[in-house]
Structure formats: C-alpha cells, structure tokens
Amino acid sequence: xxxxxxxxxxxxxxxLHSWEIPKQTGALAPSHVWTNKDMDPTPLEHQNWxxxxxxxxxxxxxxxxxxxxxxxxxxxxxxSWREAIPIMFLGNLAVAIPIVLNGAIGSRLxxxxxxxxxxxxxxxxxxxxIVSRAVLAMFWLGIQGANGAxxxxxxxxxxxxxxxxxxxxxxxxxxLTTQGFxxxxxxxxxxxxxxxxxxxxxxxxxxxKLVAAPASALALLGWTVRKAGGGGxxxxxxxxxxxxxxxxxxxxxxxSITGTWSTLSVNMxxxxxYARSPNGxxxxxxxxxxxxxxxxxxxxxxxxxxxxxxxxxxxxxxDIITLWLDGGSGGRAAAFFAALAWYIAxxxxxxxxxxxxxxxxxxxxxxxxxxxxxxxxxxALISGWALVPWKILSSAETLLAFLGGYAVxxxxxxxxxxxxxxxxxxxxxxxxxxYNPDGRYRYIGGCNWRAAVAFIIPxxxxxxxxxxxxxxxxxxxxxxxxQHLYSxxxxxxxxxxxxxxxxxxxxxPAKETLLTETVWDLxxxxxxxxxxxxxxxxxxxxxxxxAIDADxx
Numbered sequence: 001x002x003x004x005x006x007x008x009x010x011x012x013x014x015x016l017h018s019w020e021i022p023k024q025t026g027a028l029a030p031s032h033v034w035t036n037k038d039m040d041p042t043p044l045e046h047q048n049w050x051x052x053x054x055x056x057x058x059x060x061x062x063x064x065x066x067x068x069x070x071x072x073x074x075x076x077x078x079x080s081w082r083e084a085i086p087i088m089f090l091g092n093l094a095v096a097i098p099i100v101l102n103g104a105i106g107s108r109l110x111x112x113x114x115x116x117x118x119x120x121x122x123x124x125x126x127x128x129x130i131v132s133r134a135v136l137a138m139f140w141l142g143i144q145g146a147n148g149a150x151x152x153x154x155x156x157x158x159x160x161x162x163x164x165x166x167x168x169x170x171x172x173x174x175x176l177t178t179q180g181f182x183x184x185x186x187x188x189x190x191x192x193x194x195x196x197x198x199x200x201x202x203x204x205x206x207x208x209k210l211v212a213a214p215a216s217a218l219a220l221l222g223w224t225v226r227k228a229g230g231g232g233x234x235x236x237x238x239x240x241x242x243x244x245x246x247x248x249x250x251x252x253x254x255x256s257i258t259g260t261w262s263t264l265s266v267n268m269x270x271x272x273x274y275a276r277s278p279n280g281x282x283x284x285x286x287x288x289x290x291x292x293x294x295x296x297x298x299x300x301x302x303x304x305x306x307x308x309x310x311x312x313x314x315x316x317x318x319d320i321i322t323l324w325l326d327g328g329s330g331g332r333a334a335a336f337f338a339a340l341a342w343y344i345a346x347x348x349x350x351x352x353x354x355x356x357x358x359x360x361x362x363x364x365x366x367x368x369x370x371x372x373x374x375x376x377x378x379x380a381l382i383s384g385w386a387l388v389p390w391k392i393l394s395s396a397e398t399l400l401a402f403l404g405g406y407a408v409x410x411x412x413x414x415x416x417x418x419x420x421x422x423x424x425x426x427x428x429x430x431x432x433x434x435y436n437p438d439g440r441y442r443y444i445g446g447c448n449w450r451a452a453v454a455f456i457i458p459x460x461x462x463x464x465x466x467x468x469x470x471x472x473x474x475x476x477x478x479x480x481x482x483q484h485l486y487s488x489x490x491x492x493x494x495x496x497x498x499x500x501x502x503x504x505x506x507x508x509p510a511k512e513t514l515l516t517e518t519v520w521d522l523x524x525x526x527x528x529x530x531x532x533x534x535x536x537x538x539x540x541x542x543x544x545x546x547a548i549d550a551d552x553x
Contacts, residue, residue, distance in 0.1 A: 021371055028521065029435035034368040038360075041431065042110040042273045046200045049272075051280040055287050056206035057271065057352060062291045063213040064349040065147060065316065065342065066260065068299040070292075072315035074253045078241040081234055081300055087250065088296045091257025092289035098265040098414045098494060100285050105421050106269025108278045109429060109518075113267035113417075114364035118434040119513070120420035120501075124446030127365065129413050133267055134361035136406055138379050140263075141354035142389030145187055148346035149390075150318045151339045152183040152190075157325055158336035175391035188384045191347050195355045195376045199274060202351065209348040216341035219334075220317055221298050224305035232304030252487035259407035261288075262490050264353065265414040270360045271352070318342060355379055405466045408486075411493025412455045418494075419501040420451075428515040440512045450508065454501035458493040462486050 021036045029035040049057075074084040105116050113133070117126040156163040168177040176184065197205065225231060241249055272281045299315065306314050314320050321342075324335040359375025370378065383389065421427060433439030437446060464478040465486020485492060 020368055028432040030438075033435060033437060035435060036363065036367050036371050038363050038372045039112070039115060039367055039435070046274055047110060047276050048200070049203075049274040049280070050276050051283045053203055053206065054272070054275070054281050054283055056203070056210050058284060058288050059291055060206045060209040060213070060345070060348040061352045062288070063209070063217065063295055064144075064345045065318070066144075066349075067292060067295045068217075068317050069315045070257065070260070071296050071300045072303070072313075073256060075234070075237075075300075077249050077253065078239060079246075079249055079253065080237045080239045083239060083250065083253075084300065085293060085297060087253045088257060089289045089293045091254040092261070092292045093285075094254065094491060095258040095261045095265055096285050096288045098418055099261065099268050099288070100282055101418045101422060102265060102414060103268035103272040103281045103284060104278070105417070106272035107275035107281045108427070109269075109431060110273045110275075111269065111431065111434065112273055112360045112364070113269045114361050115434050116269055116421075116429070117417065118441050119425060119429055120416050120448065121451045122443040122446045122448040123437045123439070123441055125443075125448060125451060129266070130361045130364055132409060132413070133263065134358050134365070134379075136263060136410075137354045137358035137361070138383040139387060139389075139392075140383075141350055141358065141379055142383035142387045143392060144346055144350050144354065145191065145384060146184060146389040146393050148343060148350075149180065149184040149187045150316075151343035151346065152186045153179065154318060154321055154325070154339035155336050155343070156183070156186075158332040158339070161325070161332075175388070175393075180390065184390060187343070188380070191350065192377075192380055194347055195351055195380050196373050197351070198372060199271065199356055205348060205351070209344050212341040213345040213348075216338045216345075217295070217298050217302075217317070219338060220320055221302050221305075224302045224320065228305035228308035230305070230308075231301050232306075232308050234300060234304035234307070248484055248487050251484075255407070255488045255490055257292075258490045259405075259410075262407040262410040262414070263357065265494075266410055266417065267357050267360070270357055354383075358383075405469050405486075405489070407490035408459060408462045408466050408493060409455075411490040412458050412497035415458075415494040415497030416451050416454050416501050419454075419498040420505075423498070423502045424505040425514065428518045430513075430515060430519040432519065432521065443510060443513075448510070450501055450504040450510075453504060454497045457500055458496035462489045462493065465489065 023034060023036070028040060070088060071081070071084045074087055075081070079087075102113075106112070109116065114126070114130045117129050120126075121129060153163070163179070166179045166182070168179070170176065170178055170181065174181075194205070239246060275281050299317070302317065302320065303313060303315050306312075306320050310323070318339065321335050321338045324331040324338070355376050356372070358379035359370075359372045362370045362375035362378060363372060421429070430440055433441050441448075443449070461482060462485065464482045466489075468478055468483060469486070
C-alpha cells in the first residue's frame with residue numbers, strides 16, 4: 001500500500017481540523033481540556049424559561065401517542081379504569097419528585113446533566129451514565145419516529161387516496177412495506193430541521209403543539225362520544241384480579257408509568273438550565289401528573305366510545321382517525337389536520353425527550369467536534385437509519401422489553417444525583433471543578449467508588465427480573481420474590497441508591513468535595529490546581545473557600 005505523502009497528510013489534517021469547534025473564550029475548563037459553549041453554564045441572556053414555559057414543555061411532552069395508549073396496558077392486565085386513573089396520577093407524581101429535585105440543579109447552576117454528573121460520579125465515571133442515557137435516547141428517537149410515520153400515511157391518504165394503493169416491493173424481512181418506507185422517510189426528513197432548533201428557541205414549538213395536540217384529542221373525544229351516544233362499556237367494568245396479584249399489578253403498572261419518564265428524572269437539568277428563576281421549575285410537581293392523567297382519561301373515554309360502533313378496542317388514536325378517511329371529502333380533511341396535529345405532537349416529544357438529551361450527551365463526550373445542533377443531527381442519523389427502528393418495532397420484542405426495563409439502571413442514576421446534590425453536597429458545588437479532570441471531583445482516578453457501589457447494589461437483584469421480561473418464563477426461571485421486586489424496579493432503585501449513597505458519603509466522606517458555599521467562576525478559587533498525580537482521596541491539595549452564596553449571585 002502506498003504511503004500518503006506529507007502534503008496529503010497535511011491536507012487530511014487540515015480537513016479534519018476544519019470540523020473542530022473553536023474553543024470558546026470564557027469557558028470554565030482548564031486550557032488543556034477542550035470544551036464549547038453548549039457545555040458551559042447557560043448565559044444570562046438565555047435563561048428565559050418562565051414557569052409557563054415549563055408548563056408548556058410538559059404539556060407538549062405528555063401529549064403524544066404513547067401517553068394516550070398508557071391506560072390500555074393497565075386494563076389489559078386485569079385492572080379497570082378505577083385503578084388506571086389513580087395509577088397514572090400516582091405513578092407520574094412519583095417520578096415527578098426526582099424530576100423536580102434534579103431539575104432544580106439545572107435551574108440553580110444552569111449546567112446540563114452530563115456536566116453535573118461529575119459531582120456525584122467523578123470526572124471519568126460520569127461517562128458511564130452519559131453513554132447509557134445517550135444510547136437510550138437515540139433508540140427512542142428512532143422508535144417514536146417509526147410510530148409517528150403513520151401520521152404521514154394518513155395525511156397522504158387524505159390528500160391522495162391512491163397513496164393507499166402503492167404496491168409493495170420490499171421483502172417481508174425488511175420489516176415494513178414500500179408505502180411504510182416512504183411515510184417513514186418523509187416523517188424523518190420533515191422532522192430533521194425541527195430537531196436542529198436550539199433549546200433556547202424551542203418555546204414557539206411548545207405553543208404550537210400546545211394548541212394542535214389538545215384540539216385533535218378533544219375532537220376525537222367529542223366525535224366518538226357523539227357517535228356512540230355515550231362513554232361506552234369500559235366504565236362499567238371492574239378489576240378481574242384480587243388479593244396479592246391485585247397489589248402487585250398496581251405496583252407493576254405504576255412502575256411502567258415511572259419508567260416512561262425515568263430518562264427525564266436523570267437529565268431534566270438539560271432543560272431547566274434555561275430557567276429564569278431557580279424555583280420556577282417546581283411547577284412540574286403538580287403539572288406533570290395532572291396533564292398526564294387528563295390525557296390518559298381522554299384516551300380511555302375515546303377508546304370506550306369507539307368500541308360501541310366499531311366492535312374493536314382501538315387504543316391508538318390514529319386508528320380512529322383512519323375511520324374518517326372513508327367519510328368523504330369532509331372526513332378526509334378532518335383526518336389530514338388531525339394526523340398533522342399528532343405529527344406535531346410526536347416530533348415535539350422527540351425533540352424535548354430524546355433529541356436534545358442525546359445531543360447534550362454527545363456534546364460532553366466529544367466537545368471538540370460536537371455541539372448541540374451537530375449532536376441533534378448525528379442522533380437523527382443514528383436513530384433514524386443505523387438503528388433501523390422499523391425492524392425493532394416489527395420483530396425485536398426482546399429489545400423493546402429491554403428498553404422498557406431500562407428503568408432498572410436509570411432509577412439508581414437519578415437517586416445518586418439527587419442524594420449527592422441535596423443530602424451530601426448540601427446544594428454547594430464548585431462549578432469550575434466540574435470541567436476539570438484534575439479538580440476536586442476527581443475522587444480516585446476520576447471515579448467515585450461510593451456512586452459505583454450505590455449503583456451496583458440496587459441493580460443486581462433486579463437483573464433476573466429484567467432477564468425474565470426479555471427472554472420469557474420458558475428461558476429464565478426466578479423465584480417469586482425477585483419477580484415481584486422487579487415489578488417496581490424504578491422506585492426500588494431510586495430509593496435504595498439514595499440511602500446507600502448518603503450512608504457511604506456520611507461514613508466515608510470525600511472531604512475535598514464538601515463546601516460551605518457555591519463556587520461560581522474561576523475568579524473565586526485559588527489559582528493552584530488539584531495535583532494531577534494525586535489519585536488519593538483526602539490528599540493535601542488546597543482549595544480556597546472564597547465563594548459567594550447562590551442567593552447573592
């Protein structure tokens with residue numbers, strides 16, 4: 001093989017360097033650490049999210065196809081609407097607590113999750129939590145897109161009925177038809193520029209979705225109830241299980257609810273970092289369960305009413321909208337705009353819950369090359385095509401079970417971050433040290449062993465249950481106790497990790513990380529850096545206690 005000449009090597013290096021993001025001035029990281037402005041604390045001019053913005057965020061995030069269909073899973077296991085409604089409310093209230101607690105970190109320090117994780121996990125161990133979150137976000141980004149492609153199919157059928165007659169030229173192994181592939185590609189390509197919107201400019205999208213999605217949902221509700229002449233028979237049903245099975249189904253259904261939002265319980269700082277007020281984001285605590293429950297109840301009533309005149313249990317609202325396509329031009333127009341509203345709902349959820357989360361993680365993993373817009377684009381490519389999400393939906397039931405069970409890992413991650421900020425560090429963080437691999441959050445070799453222990457111990461007993469959910473009872477046999485423990489995996493992991501992390505930090509404190517006041521910038525700390533060669537906690541490295549309180553920032 002011919003070796004490249006010196007000029008060719010120089011040209012390649014020049015081309016490579018052209019992709020580099022210039023190191024931003026004023027960054028908190030040391031000069032030898034590459035960073036960019038999307039990693040830095042949010043500047044004051046971008047701290048413009050009010051409490052209403054956060055309510056709009058959740059209204060847009062909650063109103064989607066998945067939330068609508070949540071009650072179906074609860075009713076399918078033998079419970080009734082009497083259990084489904086309180087389960088939806090309490091499950092969301094349970095996960096709203098860590099969302100608010102960890103969201104407060106972002107609203108007070110204005111840094112993303114992937115940076116604040118340094119405080120609890122250590123500079124290098126944090127990459128485990130970052131990679132875990134990024135991979136999951138990209139999987140769901142693709143899966144939500146594959147689900148939302150049905151919106152495009154309905155819109156095109158409403159516009160041109162012959163679209164439904166497109167012959168299929170793809171083999172069964174492809175996992176979708178020719179029509180399905182066209183719809184998916186259109187969903188992805190139209191979604192792409194919307195994914196590239198920077199988080200600081202998302203508020204107009206929130207308000208558009210806040211109008212479109214509820215309008216479509218209420219239109220479906222009104223049409224089905226009027227056509228059925230009432231709410232149907234679901235409200236006359238009672239639970240078909242009792243005793244201990246009833247209790248465990250309650251817990252497992254709540255766990256599935258909390259698992260839906262378990263990712264945001266970890267990385268809510270990615271959004272609250274833009275908050276105008278440190279306490280404005282606490283509105284999430286009542287808003288999130290109320291909005292989720294309202295959407296779920298609308299789904300129950302609409303499905304029950306539609307069952308009266310279709311004879312089918314249609315939990316997917318798009319299946320009901322499809323009925324309008326056979327109702328003449330007026331019905332086709334209604335179907336088009338209703339499907340458009342749900343398209344906006346799916347894209348909005350993809351942006352807020354998946355795309356930006358993955359982009360923030362990629363920014364910290366590769367700060368020299370990736371910022372938030374580039375991260376969104378890369379996540380869209382990987383999730384949309386490399387992961388082949390339509391095949392996941394069509395055949396990979398085990399992978400979907402694994403993604404649903406990922407709350408096993410996210411519960412402890414959320415618990416550790418919560419305990420670290422509120423119980424151990426007492427809300428006082430050295431922000432410049434979060435960007436310094438040799439700073440006070442180096443722990444031992446960049447890893448905080450307390451976080452590792454607090455993560456492993458609650459995860460270990462849940463792994464047999466995860467294996468059972470993936471492989472099925474024929475492949476994995478576990479005792480009933482472990483199976484029932486897995487039924488509330490997220491809540492177990494979250495609570496146990498908090499207790500363990502606090503106890504380990506109390507009896508074996510990392511004293512160099514404990515401050516009496518928050519350190520905001522480099523001017524507040526001593527010029528002397530943490531010695532790079534020191535891998536021993538409690539070393540004689542000195543830090544200035546000069547700082548200002550958060551309230552006097």
